[in-house]
Amino acid sequence: MWSSVRERVSDNCRGHRGAKYHWCVFFYFYASRATHLGHDAPAWLIRKQMSAFVLKIDSVRPPSPEFLDWRLSRLNKVQKVSTLRDLFNVFCQSLVRLLNLLYFVLQDNFKNASRPIPGLEVRNILRLQSDHGLVKSYFKHIFYHIWTFNTFPYPKIFSSVLKDERVMQAVQKAARAEILDSGASELSSQEEDINELQDEATMNRLAELIKKHQKRAFKILKVMGSNLNDFLLRLTSYVLYKLLPLFLTKVVVNREQVQRIQEAAQSGIPLIFLPNHRSHLDYILMTFILVNAGIKAPLVAAGDNLNIPLFGWLLRGLGAFYIKRKIDPAAGRKDHVYRAVLHTYMVENLRAGHYVEFFIEGGRTRTGKACMPKGGLLSVIVDTFMDGVVEDALLVPVGINYEKLVDGNFVREQLGQPKVMESFGSAVRSIWGVLNSSYGVMRVDFNQPFSLREMIDSYHNHIKSRAVTPETSPVELLPLQRSLSVGHYQVTVPGSKKLLHSPPSSASLYGTDVVVEEQRHIVEDIARHVVYDSIEAVSVMSTNAVAFLLLTKFRNGTNLEELAQALDDMRLDVRAASLELGFSGDSVDVINHALSILGPGLVRRERLTTNQGDTVLIKPVTMVPNVIELSYYSNSCLNIYVLEAVAATAICSLLPKSTLELDTEYFVSRDDLVSRCIEICSVLQFEFIFAKPCQSLETVILDTVENLHHKSYLLHEQEPRKRHLSEVDSDEEADFVPQYVSYAINCEKEYRRRLGFLCSTIRPLLEGYAAAATCLDNLVGQQLTEKQLLERITAECDSQLKSEFAIFEESRCIDPIRNALKMLEKWEVLECHSQDRLKVYYLRPDFDSELRVQPVVERLRSLVCTAPQ
Incomplete structure (x- = not known):
């Protein structure tokens, strides 16, 4: 071992690196943060999970009491060394840690700054290493943005939008509609050609109105259009490297996911980034991450509420194009000119090779859960492909999460108060408050990109294989007191429309009058698929997990040890759900870190004196409005348990009230259980997406029920009876008598407690x-x-x-x-x-x-x- 270490060090100390070697040794023994760096190196090498303390070492803070206790315990261990051999072992361990640290410092290459430390799957992009000499080490951000920052062409498409036939037709249509509204002519057909008008006064008036709407189209495009440029990207990226560490401990990405996006970018196919939306900071950080990974910056759809002085200009230079939050001036009246300009602007940008990013949920989530998708802008992407403007597009679902929301909270709006609109003054106050606060870790995860062409082809093949029309829904809600057929199951619920399918978005650029019904279903299914994938991409942060456990399992409070054990169990559940954790290390450290982020306004620590001594009770603040803010962080974890929660609720709703407090054995049939689960899914259809559009809800629920049986929440009936012949349909085979499957509820205390948690x-x-x-x-x-x-x-x-x-x-x-x-x-x-x-x-x-x-x-x-x- 020692020979290999000496070889690595000696290889890196030849030539000009020798001076740096001595400088590093000097730095290790005398710099104030050397202990912190030395503490990191073993974790990097042996892939250990980092503690909450290590999560915070990037910010300059005084040592925490926990760290002082740890240092004292280490000192006591050294003082208790009884033999010279033990003392030598301690010295060797410290020396190995130093040599390993020097190895990584000397091996990091400035030209490949995005390369992560070996052994780590994630990378903090706020750390940029360099070994090109002492000067460049101190000015590494400047040199990186001058020499190695990738440059891409960002063509302007302003004139091509105004000359497009779609915009010109919309201008003429708006002019004719205005004449009709004023009663100046008896035009009855929208398809009538302008030259066929015989009234000279009307023709003159029409020409004036056409010029008016042409000027309006120019003004709309000027307000809407982006001004993406390379210089501002470089400058902003450099500034963010300096500002982000002031309030964010880390900005974490997955190395393999970024490499996957880099490979997709080399294909020459336009990338469409579709992140979930939590904060206004999402706009800037997504672009910051992409350009520093060597990926072309996308054009980002933003609400016009962000087009405020200075900040609107900055976002526009970083790729933002602004869309009105309410496209139509009044209900029932469409702004044809605005819709045409927006549609053509996006089409021409895709034609020119730009990448596009928009938040498919529309606005920021106010509850912490994902919102139902809005299909307006996605319909433009699909329409662009259908028209042959692009051969294909790669849709990239993105999951964004924060340990603490930078935008504050949405308690006012959740209490029914109106939203406070953004302004220059509020933006300045918010930025000042953010820079003087700590918001922990921010993480971005990229899910697997998928081809728009393949998605549409699979949809058409699915329709053909089922031999149904787009209007046919496999699951339909029938009127009250009638049954809903879902596969083999019957559910009684009100209504007559489709189950678990959202209505067309009111923000759709054209709606069903222009977009054919089949294409509307394609857009809806793709949108739901994207949201489902983005939910799966979102990492569970420490504050999410702790808030979730406190509000569901320990609403009346608990001690640190019990909460840590519950967090250990939840980690296994997260892994079983194929989701990512946004934290690592010992659960006690993670909890202490999360509580420091959440603050005493959301979670309190109360010291209690008992016969067994003093203990600290950790208890959530459950009064309004505090609990609403805490539930925001908790709701991010609902998708982990939602299907099991639906099944557990179905089980409990089927139990007679007399059995709720007794150890009575009770049975539920699988048919009744699945039917009740489908009913609950229909109730919560605007809260969750329970299955991908390509999956059967019935199959997903059956798998969930079977999983509960596998976990012993449900036990098979000892002697399952067969269905009575009277229950067999007349068209069934006479020799086919299926078994009546029923489950017994496990009455053991642990399983009842778990059922209550779900x-x-x-x-x-x-x-x-x-x-x-x-x-x-x-x-x-x-x-x-x-x-x-x-x-x-x-x-x-x-x-x-x-x-x-x-x-x-x-x-x-x-x-x-x-x-x-x-x-x-x-x-x-x-x-x-x-x-x-x-x-x-x-x-x-x-x-x-x-x-x-x-x-x-x-x-x-x-x-x-x-x-x-």
């Missing part, structure tokens, strides 16, 4: 949905605005909490309640229309009475259940 993960949502259903009788014979209805539902949530029907204070969040109203619209219980730019809700005629609403209320309230105690 139920608690989605119960806050179901409590909010039950409150929304309970308030339906407020709409009998009248209509209410959205604001009025939401106020009554949140009041009902408070009433449920007082009566102890509801036990989770976060059930009064506004976004899940809005999703409950969408679900009731999908079930055709509610109707909604816009009146003076206000949403107005009222009951459909079939449900406009307390008697007819009551079954819906009872159905949703029956899903709010607890596990056997």
